[in-house]
Amino acid sequence: METIVWEWVNFMLRWLHVITAIAWIGSSFYFVHLDASLKKRERLPKGTSGEAWQIHGGGFYHMVKYNVAPAEMPDELTWFKWEAYATWISGFFLLVVLYYRGADLFMIDQGVMELSQWQAVAISVVTLVLGWVAYDRLCKSPVGKNDTGLALAGLAMLVLAAWGFSEVFSGRGAMLQVGALIGTMMAANVAMIIIPNQKKVVADLLAGKEPDPALGKEAKQRSLHNNYLTLPVLFLMISNHYPLAFGTGHIPAIVALVLVVGATIRHFFNSRHAGKPTPWWTWGVAVAGVVGIIWLSALGPNADAVASTAHAAEPVDFAQVEEVVISRCSMCHAETPGWEGLATAPKGVRLETPEEITRHAGEIRMQAVFSNAMPPGNITMITPEERRVLAAWTAVAAK
Structure with a gap:
């Protein structure tokens, strides 16, 4: 009976995780699209960067974005945060129930490194925390002032992490750990940067002060990171169902290609939504990356x-x-x-x-x-x- 109960706990957590992830990804994609599609027009309120008219469900919506904040606090304000929190919390509990509880089966490969169950779990938890700290400090360093340089540095950090995990865990465990690390970075961006910065802006408004524009700029940068990391993290989280993704011994290279493919696809849509010249080259890069992944999977250990x-x-x-x-x-x-x-x-x-x-x-x-x-x-x-x-x-x- 205990085994059956745990099986249903696993199922319910997976169901919850998928539902909350849909909500988070949907809101992330929507707001990046909205931000990119704003148009500057006359007679907009002071301090706004643009507006967008949208139609959905039989109704018209008029969206206006303020560069920093409105002159006065509105009576009601919707915060977008629980989608991210619920996704990470449900994902972590799923990690505990499935991978930590079954670490000897799903995370550990004695041919890679001889680990006990508690050692594998400890390494996983500690690297999730250290990974966020390293990423956060990278963003706040001088490198973070240049988006392109930061993107390349972040790519190098994640590929290095993938290599390290593949030297410690089984292929399945290493791939999932990279996904969990990226998911942790994304959720922490919301909990540690985006929401706190927004709260500071609200507090300044209530106190009659002029909010610091740097707070919004930093929050937008982290939000954009989350947008570009969404497709790679989805690939990594479902990779455990596909042995050619995690069981062929080329995890760092596959992770690197997945990050590039996911980022270029998002760049295509973000550019289109912003009305910029369509970067058709991104699909060439994406196709080449997928072909590279398939080719690497064919070079398996056997x-x-x-x-x-x-x-x-x-x-x-x-x-x-x-x-x-x-x-x-x-x-x-x-x-x-x-x-x-x-x-x-x-x-x-x-x-x-x-x-x-x-x-x-x-x-x-x-x-x-x-x-x-x-x-x-x-x-x-x-x-x-x-x-x-x-x-x-x-x-x-x-x-």
């Missing part, structure tokens, strides 16, 4: 085994295949999984009979041949020779 067995003269004896699968995979992929904490076979894939093994030859090839995604963290210590057996058999059976 590429030589795949190449050498693709045209094997002699078929592999199925008894060898069955022995590998039963001894290395079936403890989890069973009607009653033997791994503590698993209520059912992952993704409903059972590998207990010759028929089941043959039926899932394609998945076996993807998870254990093209990548090292399975067994997770090589928990059952499958050998390279055993992967070669699977490579030779699935080359035919998967078809």
Whole structure:
């Protein structure tokens, strides 16, 4: 019963996380679009930077933006913050329930670094905090005064973090940790910079003082960072479902390309919304980046085994295949999984009979041949020779 309860807790947290993320991403995209589409016109109130007329749901909306703040505080003011807070909180609890609770299965690979469960969790939490501190100080340093220089420095920081995580965690754990770090940076931007700066502006207005324009400028910079990081963080968070993304051993390079692809796509839309010349070149960069990611995924850890067995003269004896699968995979992929904490076979894939093994030859090839995604963290210590057996058999059976 306890396993079933935890499974539903995982499901509900994932559901909540998706809902709150939709709300946060939607508001982020909307306000960046709104800010870019503002037009300067006559008879606008003093201190405004532009206006936009919009229509939605059968009604007209007239949006006006003040450069710093209006002369007087309005009676009612809507704060956009809980979307970000709820997304991070639900995401962190999901991280605890799924990854920290199952760190030995999802985060740790003893072939990468020998870690206990508590050590993996401690490293994860500490690096989330240190990552935010490093990013925040980078933004507040002289580098932060130049947006292009800051973007390049931020890219280098995240790629370095990806390399470090790949030297500590399993591929799945490293990819998710990079995503969690970016998500933490984005949520902290809201909680530590954007909202506090807005509160200072409100306090100045209530006190009859002139708000500092630098507060709004800093908040806008962080908001723009969040906008450009949204697509990469989504890729990283769903990557754990796709072994070619995390299980092929090229995590730093893939993370670098994902950051570039996501940023260029957002740049295209932000430029279009602002009425600037359309940067069609961004799609060339994005396509090239995706092609690069696919190419890297093909250079997996078992590429030589795949190449050498693709045209094997002699078929592999199925008894060898069955022995590998039963001894290395079936403890989890069973009607009653033997791994503590698993209520059912992952993704409903059972590998207990010759028929089941043959039926899932394609998945076996993807998870254990093209990548090292399975067994997770090589928990059952499958050998390279055993992967070669699977490579030779699935080359035919998967078809």
